[in-house]
Structure formats: structure tokens, C-alpha cells
Amino acid sequence: MYDDNSPFSPGTRKPEALKPVQKAAFAEERLMQAILWCELEPGLMIAEATLATRFGLGRAATRVALAKLSTLGFMLPIPREGWRVLPMSGALVGQVVDARRMAEPALATLAVDRGKNARLFELAGMIEAAGAAAEDAARSTCSGYERRFRTELASGLNPFVAGFVERLWDHSDRIVRFFESEGATPMPPLKAAAIARALDAGLTDEVRTLLDEAIDQFRTFAGNALLNNRSELALDGGSKPREKTSTQRQYDGSLKQGTDRAASRGLTVSKGNSS
The missing domain is CATH 1.20.120.530 (GntR ligand-binding domain-like)
Incomplete structure (x- = not known):
């Protein structure tokens, strides 16, 4: 007997794949819910690839979703480290x-x-x-x-x-x-x-x-x-050294250049108190 519901029926079509914009919207909603329900706990540092794998999302869709969540203030981009969920404070x-x-x-x-x-x-x-x-x-x-x-x-x-x-x-x-x-x-x-x-x-x-x-x-x-929260407060993560400002980096570079020039002339430079 002919079965209209058969997968081999001419009228049966393969479901269309999600378009990129649909994948991005799905990724945004999934990550948003994970943030709002603290499935991604406040302050968590996590890489884009790790997020994509954890929630079964595409890398491109995850990247677009993170950019949108960043504009909403729920995710913070950390250069060379990944993303940080907005901390609680x-x-x-x-x-x-x-x-x-x-x-x-x-x-x-x-x-x-x-x-x-x-x-x-x-x-x-x-x-x-x-x-x-x-x-x-x-x-x-x-x-x-x-x-x-x-x-x-x-x-x-x-x-x-x-x-x-x-x-x-x-x-x-x-x-x-x-x-x-x-x-x-x-x-x-x-x-x-x-x-x-x-x-x-x-x-x-x-x-x-x-x-x-x-x-x-x-x-x-x-x-x-x-x-009543018992968490300890720490400055810049406690033991993690504070990143130097652009002014400090510029000062350190100038100091090194001066020291190198003096050394090439056979002079000794005292570092003194550089703090």
C-alpha cells in the first residue's frame, strides 16, 4: 500500500537547514538563558570555542551571539583570554x-x-x-x-x-x-x-x-x-599582577632604550628607585 508518510514518498522533503541568522539567534537565546539562570556563573572566564562545544553551537553563530550579548552588557570581551560573564557586584x-x-x-x-x-x-x-x-x-x-x-x-x-x-x-x-x-x-x-x-x-x-x-x-x-556573602574581595584577582598602563609601558621602553645607549658607550646606569 502506498504510504504518504514514507520518507521515500515524492512529497516528503528534507527539512531545510537553519540559515546563519537563525543559527545566531538560537545561539544568542541559548547563551542568554544560560547567563540569566547562572548556568554560566557570574565572573566565569571562558573561551569562544569552549562555549560552542559546551552548548552544541557553531563557532560563527557563537561569535555573533557573544558580540550581541556584549552590547547588552552580559558578556565582557577580554583581549587574548576570551570572554567573561558579567560579574556580580x-x-x-x-x-x-x-x-x-x-x-x-x-x-x-x-x-x-x-x-x-x-x-x-x-x-x-x-x-x-x-x-x-x-x-x-x-x-x-x-x-x-x-x-x-x-x-x-x-x-x-x-x-x-x-x-x-x-x-x-x-x-x-x-x-x-x-x-x-x-x-x-x-x-x-x-x-x-x-x-x-x-x-x-x-x-x-x-x-x-x-x-x-x-x-x-x-x-x-x-x-x-x-x-551575608562570605566571598573574599581581592584587587585584580588577588595574586594576579596588574597589567601595566600604556604610559607605564612607554616609560619602561624609554628607560630600556636609555640604558642600552649608555651601555654601548661603556657607561653604567643606576636604576635607582623606579617605583
């Missing part, structure tokens, strides 16, 4: 907090239609249900619903502003996941239902207050986690 937390305080007030002035309002209340109910459970899996589920709630809010913003706010939330989520994985007390759930009610009633000031409270909550959480 108090300065980073402070920068994220300050940027969120500038960007998020725009959410308070959004007009909410009936469909958007229904989606916000639905997600708020899911957040409350997941936040009431004590299991670790429930906390992860609650975090996912919170992000969907925020994304639904941001969908009404100017696309450029929305993209900026989404990146700030990416950084915030990564910071929270990192410290919670280190044993920090979990961050309380977002007051999503209160935000949804205030938006529905057109209470702009109340929405702004609730958003500010959420930022303060994040700042307090990260600050306490940093204070």
Missing part, C-alpha cells in the same frame, strides 16, 4: 536599581484596556497561588509568572523603552537567582494584584508607589545578600 546592583527608578515610572501612566486588564488579573492570581506554596519549584513558578506580568505591563510602552526595561528586569532576575542559589532568603512575591487593581482604577500615584516598593524590596534583598 554591589555596583551592578546599584546601577540596576538606579536605572529601574528612572525607567519604571512610565508603567504607571499606561492605559489598560479590558483584555490587558483581564490578563494582568489572571497572572496576578497565579502569582499569589504560587507564592503561597513553600516548595522551591513553586518559587521558580512564581518568578516566571511575575516576569510574564511585568512583560504584559511593558507591552504598552514605546518599543525602545520596553526593550530597555526588559533588559533591566533580565539583570534583576539574574541577581535574584544568583543570591537565592547561594542561600539567601527568597524575595517576597510582587504585589501584582494591587498593581492590577490600581491600574484598572487609573490610580497613577498608587501604581508608581507600588512599583517603587518593588524596587526597594529588590534593593534590600540584594543588599542583605551581599552583606
Whole structure:
């Protein structure tokens, strides 16, 4: 009997290979998720080839993805060494907090239609249900619903502003996941239902207050986690010698040239105190 589903059927075509732009997009998304979930831990030094092998990606796609993640601030190129995942620090937390305080007030002035309002209340109910459970899996589920709630809010913003706010939330989520994985007390759930009610009633000031409270909550959480972190602070990696500046290298070269000229004339040059 003739089988239309047979791989030898004339109508069956071989799946098309991904185009380079699709491979790069896939690589970017895979590496981004690895960074946001701390699968690639903060501060990790890693080579491009190692990343490609670890995640089963092409070298060209990995290179393009790393360049994009670098512009977003999640990966730092280190000359002659490879790439470094953005480290975790108090300065980073402070920068994220300050940027969120500038960007998020725009959410308070959004007009909410009936469909958007229904989606916000639905997600708020899911957040409350997941936040009431004590299991670790429930906390992860609650975090996912919170992000969907925020994304639904941001969908009404100017696309450029929305993209900026989404990146700030990416950084915030990564910071929270990192410290919670280190044993920090979990961050309380977002007051999503209160935000949804205030938006529905057109209470702009109340929405702004609730958003500010959420930022303060994040700042307090990260600050306490940093204070209780037992990691030792080191200057430039502790024992690793600090790389000389261009001025120092130029000075060393000039000193060597002067010493060589003096030696060729039979003179002895005292180094003195070169520090």
C-alpha cells in the first residue's frame, strides 16, 4: 500500500537547514538563558570555542551571539583570554536599581484596556497561588509568572523603552537567582494584584508607589545578600599582577632604550628607585 508518510514518498522533503541568522539567534537565546539562570556563573572566564562545544553551537553563530550579548552588557570581551560573564557586584546592583527608578515610572501612566486588564488579573492570581506554596519549584513558578506580568505591563510602552526595561528586569532576575542559589532568603512575591487593581482604577500615584516598593524590596534583598556573602574581595584577582598602563609601558621602553645607549658607550646606569 502506498504510504504518504514514507520518507521515500515524492512529497516528503528534507527539512531545510537553519540559515546563519537563525543559527545566531538560537545561539544568542541559548547563551542568554544560560547567563540569566547562572548556568554560566557570574565572573566565569571562558573561551569562544569552549562555549560552542559546551552548548552544541557553531563557532560563527557563537561569535555573533557573544558580540550581541556584549552590547547588552552580559558578556565582557577580554583581549587574548576570551570572554567573561558579567560579574556580580554591589555596583551592578546599584546601577540596576538606579536605572529601574528612572525607567519604571512610565508603567504607571499606561492605559489598560479590558483584555490587558483581564490578563494582568489572571497572572496576578497565579502569582499569589504560587507564592503561597513553600516548595522551591513553586518559587521558580512564581518568578516566571511575575516576569510574564511585568512583560504584559511593558507591552504598552514605546518599543525602545520596553526593550530597555526588559533588559533591566533580565539583570534583576539574574541577581535574584544568583543570591537565592547561594542561600539567601527568597524575595517576597510582587504585589501584582494591587498593581492590577490600581491600574484598572487609573490610580497613577498608587501604581508608581507600588512599583517603587518593588524596587526597594529588590534593593534590600540584594543588599542583605551581599552583606551575608562570605566571598573574599581581592584587587585584580588577588595574586594576579596588574597589567601595566600604556604610559607605564612607554616609560619602561624609554628607560630600556636609555640604558642600552649608555651601555654601548661603556657607561653604567643606576636604576635607582623606579617605583
